[in-house]
Amino acid sequence: MNKDTIIRHIVERLGTTKINYQEDTERDEGTFEAGVLIPLLFTAGRSPDDSELSFLLSKRSAAVSQSGDLSGTGGKLEPFWDHLLRFFIIRGFPSLMRGDARMYADRRGKTAFDTITLFLANAVRESWEEIRLSPFNLRFLGPLPPRNLLMFTKTIFPVVGLIEKRWEVRPNREVDKLVEIPLDAFYHDENYGLLSIRPPEGSPDGADNDRTFPCLIHTDSDGEEEILWGATFSIITSFLGIVFDFELSQIRPERILTRPIHPNYLGGKPHTVLQTP
Secondary structure, eight states: OOHHHHHHHHHHHHHTSOOOHHHHTOOOTTOEEEEEEEEEEEEOOSSGGGOEEEEEEEEEOTTSSSTTOEEOEEEEOOHHHHHHHHHHHTTTSSTTSOHHHHHHHHHTOHHHHHHHHHHHHHHHHHHHHHHOOOGGGEEEEEEOOOEEOSSSSEEEEEEEEEEOSOOOOOOOTTEEEEEEEEGGGGGOGGGEEEEEEEOOTTSTTOSSSOEEEEEEEEEOTTSOEEEEEHHHHHHHHHHHHHHHOOOGGGOOOOEEEEEEBOGGGGTSSOOBOOBOO
């Protein structure tokens, strides 16, 4: 499929996937909400039919919680600014929400549309703050089901966006670097592993039990090995399942990694050690 065909397919699959925002986000009081952008980027090939689709993720810096993790761009909802930006987005300025993606969002009804557009505005604002990704360089493709996090009293609302063209990235203090993972990487069993971690003290899960998570192991362009796991791994594999009928259950990871996590992992300036047998 060429680029335009892939985009239409993604928009249709995301737009017709059922999402019940009320049921999917039931959580105790005190939970805070955050919009997260899952940015997609096409790398041009030799012909229009040879473009490669990639996920462009941020590696979190030591200045913030979850240091070293890969994630989409996003953060806590700022009601005043995000409602203001939403006001402009739904009126077509910037024109990032248009065409079939806008139509499908409208069809979900007022409550869902309001939720989608608010957290889209939230994610767009954070993307500008974190990596200087302009909303004029972004196209909304559709929403993904919300996620309640295990280690944090936080619910994230993912939205998928297409970066129209490469730009001069200027990360802020929250971002160490950007990591580009090709779609094709998710279709090779040898890229998968199991990550064993122990939740730090103070997390809702407690610190007494090791937990094992599936992960994707990716060697970045600078030769550094990056580990995609947790909520972002789950969101992306959910996207792959919805859009491309991907089944994670068919993967048989063989590599095992262990990751002791410093207690400050939850609050910033952590020190983590990644080990492989």
